Amino acid sequence: MTVVGVIGGGQLGRMLGLAGIPLGLSFRFLDPAADAPAREVGELLVGAYDDPELLGRLADGAAAVTYEFENVPVAAARRVGALPGPAALEQGQDRLVEKRLFRRLGIPTAEFESPPPPVLVKTRRLGYDGKGQRLERAAYRLGDDEIAEGLVRFDRELSLLAVRGRDGDTRFWPLVENVHAGGILRRSTAPAPDAPQALAESYATRLLDELDYVGVLALELFDVGGELLANELAPRVHNTGHWTIEGAETSQFENHLRAILGLPLGSTALRGRSTMLNLIGTHPPLAELAAIAGAHVHLYGKEPRPGRKLGHVTLVDAPPDRVRQLEHLVAGSR
Amino acid sequence: MTVVGVIGGGQLGRMLGLAGIPLGLSFRFLDPAADAPAREVGELLVGAYDDPELLGRLADGAAAVTYEFENVPVAAARRVGALPGPAALEQGQDRLVEKRLFRRLGIPTAEFESPPPPVLVKTRRLGYDGKGQRLERAAYRLGDDEIAEGLVRFDRELSLLAVRGRDGDTRFWPLVENVHAGGILRRSTAPAPDAPQALAESYATRLLDELDYVGVLALELFDVGGELLANELAPRVHNTGHWTIEGAETSQFENHLRAILGLPLGSTALRGRSTMLNLIGTHPPLAELAAIAGAHVHLYGKEPRPGRKLGHVTLVDAPPDRVRQLEHLVAGSR
Numbered sequence: 001m002t003v004v005g006v007i008g009g010g011q012l013g014r015m016l017g018l019a020g021i022p023l024g025l026s027f028r029f030l031d032p033a034a035d036a037p038a039r040e041v042g043e044l045l046v047g048a049y050d051d052p053e054l055l056g057r058l059a060d061g062a063a064a065v066t067y068e069f070e071n072v073p074v075a076a077a078r079r080v081g082a083l084p085g086p087a088a089l090e091q092g093q094d095r096l097v098e099k100r101l102f103r104r105l106g107i108p109t110a111e112f113e114s115p116p117p118p119v120l121v122k123t124r125r126l127g128y129d130g131k132g133q134r135l136e137r138a139a140y141r142l143g144d145d146e147i148a149e150g151l152v153r154f155d156r157e158l159s160l161l162a163v164r165g166r167d168g169d170t171r172f173w174p175l176v177e178n179v180h181a182g183g184i185l186r187r188s189t190a191p192a193p194d195a196p197q198a199l200a201e202s203y204a205t206r207l208l209d210e211l212d213y214v215g216v217l218a219l220e221l222f223d224v225g226g227e228l229l230a231n232e233l234a235p236r237v238h239n240t241g242h243w244t245i246e247g248a249e250t251s252q253f254e255n256h257l258r259a260i261l262g263l264p265l266g267s268t269a270l271r272g273r274s275t276m277l278n279l280i281g282t283h284p285p286l287a288e289l290a291a292i293a294g295a296h297v298h299l300y301g302k303e304p305r306p307g308r309k310l311g312h313v314t315l316v317d318a319p320p321d322r323v324r325q326l327e328h329l330v331a332g333s334r
Numbered sequence: 335m336t337v338v339g340v341i342g343g344g345q346l347g348r349m350l351g352l353a354g355i356p357l358g359l360s361f362r363f364l365d366p367a368a369d370a371p372a373r374e375v376g377e378l379l380v381g382a383y384d385d386p387e388l389l390g391r392l393a394d395g396a397a398a399v400t401y402e403f404e405n406v407p408v409a410a411a412r413r414v415g416a417l418p419g420p421a422a423l424e425q426g427q428d429r430l431v432e433k434r435l436f437r438r439l440g441i442p443t444a445e446f447e448s449p450p451p452p453v454l455v456k457t458r459r460l461g462y463d464g465k466g467q468r469l470e471r472a473a474y475r476l477g478d479d480e481i482a483e484g485l486v487r488f489d490r491e492l493s494l495l496a497v498r499g500r501d502g503d504t505r506f507w508p509l510v511e512n513v514h515a516g517g518i519l520r521r522s523t524a525p526a527p528d529a530p531q532a533l534a535e536s537y538a539t540r541l542l543d544e545l546d547y548v549g550v551l552a553l554e555l556f557d558v559g560g561e562l563l564a565n566e567l568a569p570r571v572h573n574t575g576h577w578t579i580e581g582a583e584t585s586q587f588e589n590h591l592r593a594i595l596g597l598p599l600g601s602t603a604l605r606g607r608s609t610m611l612n613l614i615g616t617h618p619p620l621a622e623l624a625a626i627a628g629a630h631v632h633l634y635g636k637e638p639r640p641g642r643k644l645g646h647v648t649l650v651d652a653p654p655d656r657v658r659q660l661e662h663l664v665a666g667s668r
Contacts (some may be wrong), residue, residue, distance in 0.1 A: 001635070018352060021374050023620060024633030024645070041375060180487050249628055264625040271605070287358060291598040294583055301335070301357030311358070 003024050004257065005058040005065040007082065009036030009044055011300040011309065012237050015245070017041025019253035021252050025261075029084045030058045037300045050076045064260040066215065070128055070234055083260040084215040088235035091211065095124045095232065096147045102230045103218035105206040109230050110222075111150035119148040131183065152229055154222035157191055159240040159315040160200040163216045163255040164208045166262040171255070172201050173248055173268045176240045178220075184307065187327075188240045188276045189245060199228055205232060216241070239278070239309070247274030271318035277330050279311040284333040293327050294318050335360050338591065339392040339399040341416065343370030343378055345623050345634040345643065346402035346571050349579070351375030353587035359595075364392045371634045385412040398594040400549065404568055405460055417594040418549040422569035424535035425545065429458045429566065430481045436564045439540040443564050444556070445484035453482040465517065486563055492526055493574040494534040497550045497589040500596040505589070506535050506662045507582055507602045510574045512554075516635075518641065522574045522610045524588035526583060533562055541567060550575070550590040573612070573643070580609030580630045611664050613632040618667040626660050630651050 002025050006013045009031030017027045017038055027042025034046045047054040052075045059065050059080040066083055070092045078086050091101050099112045117140060123132035124145050142148055157180065161173040174191035204219050218238030220231040241252035250258075250266025258265050283289070284303045289297045292315075299311040313330070315323055336359050343365030343411065351361045351372055368380045381388045384407045393399050393414040400417055403424045404611045412420050417539030425435050431448045451474060457466035458479050476482055506524035537555050552572030554565040575586035584592075584600025586603040592599050616638045617623070624630045626649075633645040647664070649657055 014355070018355060021348070021352060021635075022630075022632045023624075024635055025372060028633070040360060258624060263621050266624065266629075267627050288599050290357075290600065292594060293601050294599075298356045301355075301360070302360055328645075 002027060002261070003062045004009055004088050004261070005062040005077065005080065005322060006030070006038065006042075007049055007055075007058070007080075008068035009033070010068055010070045011037045011302070013038035013309075014300060015253045015298075016066075016068065016237065016257065019245075020249055020257045023254070023257065025257065028058055030054055030064065035301075035303075037302060045305070049073055052079070055080050066254045066256070066260050067252050068236055070236060071098060071259070077305060080161070083213070084213050084217070084235045086219070087100070088211045088213055090179035092235045093125055093231055095122055097124075098232060099147070099149075101207070103147060103204075105210060106247050107203045108227065108228045110152045112147055113146055115150035118151050121148050122144050133183070144252075150281065152222050154224050154229070156192070156223045157231075158186075158195060158200070158221045158228070160204050160219045160221065160240060161216060161239065161241040161244065161252055162201075162204045162208060162219065163252070163259050163265055163268070164213045165259045165265050166214050168209075169265055170208055171265050171268045172197075172204065173241065173244055173252070174270055175200055178240050182307070184280055184309075186276055186280070187278070188243055188274075190243050191270060191275045195223070196226055196228060201252070202265075203228065203230060216252050239312075242312050243274035243276040243314050243316075244268075245298075246314050247271055274314055274316050275318065275323050275326075276307055276312050276314045277326060279313065279330060281306045281308055281310070283310050284329050284332055288329060289313055289326075292329065293322065295326060336595070338395045338595070339396040339414065340364070340372065340376075341383055341389075341392070341399070341401035341406050341410065341414075342403045343367070343372035344402055345371045345636070346381070347372035347643075348375055348472055348634060349576070349587045350400075350402065350571065350591065352471050353579075353585055354591045357591065362396065364388055364611070369447070369635075369637075371636060374635065383407055386413070389414050390555065397651065398591075400570075400590070400594050402570055404570055407471060417549050417562075418551070419545070422545045422547055422551070426567055426569045427459055429456055431458075432566060433481070433483075433543070438628045439537075439544060441537045441540060441564045443559065444486045446481055449484035449590045452485050454485060455482050457481075460662070462589045465518070482657075486556050486558065488558050488563070488630045491565075492529060492534070492554065492557050492562070493522075493572065494538050494553045495550060495575040495578065495586055496535075496538045496542060496573060497551065497586070497593050497599055498547045499593045499599050500548050502543075502552070503599055504539060504542055505599050506531075507575065507578055507586070508604055512574050512575070513587060517532055518614055518643075519573050519612055520614070521612070522577055522608075524577050524608045524610075525604060527655075529557070530560055537562065537564060550586050551595045573646075575611040576646050577608035577648050577650075579632075580648050581605055584637055608648055608650050609649045609652065609660075610646050610656050611645055611660060613647065613664060615640045615642055615644070616667055617644050617667070618663050622659075622663060623647055626663065627656065629660060 011030035014037040029038040065080040174197035177192035179187040217233040222229040244251040249269045296314040344364035348371040363372040399414040414647040508531035511526035513521040553570040556563040578585040583603045
């Protein structure tokens with residue numbers, strides 16, 4: 001029996017489990033919450049992410065250990081030899097370090113070394129879903145743990161999902177177009193129409209090779225008239241890649257597992273034009289979601305709470321009015 | 335939290351769990367084996383299928399109870415109000431009763447009331463995968479628990495997967511062409527080319543309505559020059575429907591759950607021409623299976639044993655040489 005250990009037991013862990021059990025894998029998760037979503041798909045160790053005893057149990061006999069959020073204590077990840085390796089984690093945890101990495105590799109970004117106002121001031125660490133950000137329109141001061149970014153007038157937000165195997169084999173899914181509201185992802189569409197795929201892949205390749213990366217990496221980008229500015233990277237499976245479960249030949253979750261286990265990567269070919277909508281805070285009854293033809297419903301087993309990601313729904317090759325029907329249903333439940 | 339109880343914890347239970355967890359469902363299984371495949375996707379109650387105390391725990395607070403093999407004790411299924419209802423179970427458990435049902439509904443079958451030799455003599459109960467069968471070429475005698483069937487010179491074996499909701503809504507997947515060897519299913523292809531879909535659906539509709547059926551039903555058929563003879567029915571998800579996980583808009587597993595929970599049924603539309611190969615007794619290493627482009631690998635977490643179904647692999651819209659490559663790989667490991 002091949003066991004995979006996962007630091008974190010949220011919905012990403014849950015979907016890793018759902019992708020890996022068909023491969024004959026068994027899962028173990030470490031999470032502080034006894035009702036973590038991944039509880040349904042493996043053994044759940046309840047405790048702190050850096051608890052040495054629990055980390056030992058997580059890794060005991062495991063063929064690979066990974067994580068499903070980027071704020072894992074680096075020491076904990078190191079202790080269990082987690083993949084992607086600690087270099088990626090360190091870069092992804094600090095926005096300033098991350099921006100400097102982008103610059104060093106020749107990947108354009110928003111201005112971040114003393115840009116003139118207006119700027120977005122962000123905490124360097126532990127920000128997610130738009131939390132820990134403020135807009136400064138005039139002269140501003142930064143704390144040591146903050147970074148200022150010049151405002152970017154982008155046309156749209158894109159993301160590139162990439163996966164790199166232990167042997168360096170690298171594959172990309174088609175660029176995704178994303179819509180956020182209130183700092184939270186609402187909708188992803190793949191493939192993003194008329195998107196600069198080759199340019200995005202060249203940027204991601206520099207990152208993957210520099211970090212000797214193993215697993216799935218998400219690169220968030222601003223599209224400014226066909227030029228791309230890197231916004232941030234996530235060293236893990238990513239909300240903007242959930243459509244790959246039905247919309248691609250191999251999902252981000254399965255390919256992440258294949259990568260960290262040293263298995264051949266699966267095809268990232270598109271199976272159809274995909275739209276994913278997040279279910280935030282509350283959601284329509286399952287019966288209403290299931291009534292929409294072709295709706296692939298994913299609920300995470302979490303209690304409703306404002307701003308919380310409770311699930312998502314994906315449509316593949318659906319006619320536009322079907323997509324609108326789903327959007328209305330999801331919006332109406334808020 | 336919506337709980338589904340399943341009598342039996344084999345691979346069919348495991349795949350029901352994998353299909354239902356994304357809908358936010360939680361699972362409980364009852365199986366005599368502590369290492370039953372479904373252990374990864376829910377709580378496993380270990381004991382006899384007819385243990386009254388365990389049946390009580392299985393059904394406690396469950397929104398629905400179902401089963402994943404047709405030899406469930408009818409009294410046990412009745413006790414927990416399992417779906418599909420006891421009528422289907424009773425018909426499916428006795429080959430003679432089943433054949434008489436077919437005849438009563440005007441569904442053609444092989445001869446079974448004193449057919450002349452050569453005949454196949456089968457146990458009326460508990461036969462599966464070709465077990466409990468013998469060929470008689472001359473005068474023969476039947477035990478009380480046996481049935482003789484006239485040999486059918488069929489062109490091919492087909493199966494129809496159907497699902498009927500609590501409200502009577504009925505859907506069908508495209509007919510499947512199946513190849514058995516040694517009494518065990520080896521390969522399923524969907525859609526079966528030039529198959530009499532409407533005729534098969536009319537037969538299945540008679541069965542579903544007669545039994546006031548709720549859930550997925552599989553009807554095995556012989557194709558004799560375009561005429562169909564019913565061979566047997568299975569009141570459950572079925573090995574010849576595993577391709578629906580990737581090959582259809584909604585899988586047999588998800589639609590079975592939708593049906594028994596009273597949810598709207600999902601589309602059974604084809605996503606692509608599908609080939610499923612069973613992994614019997616032993617299988618190639620995961621790395622070799624995963625190296626075949628587009629191969630969707632499903633391992634059940636079972637110990638190898640001659641004749642045992644250990645997993646299956648599905649290809650969708652694959653070129654013929656890819657299918658042959660997989661067939662050679664699977665055959666080579668036997």
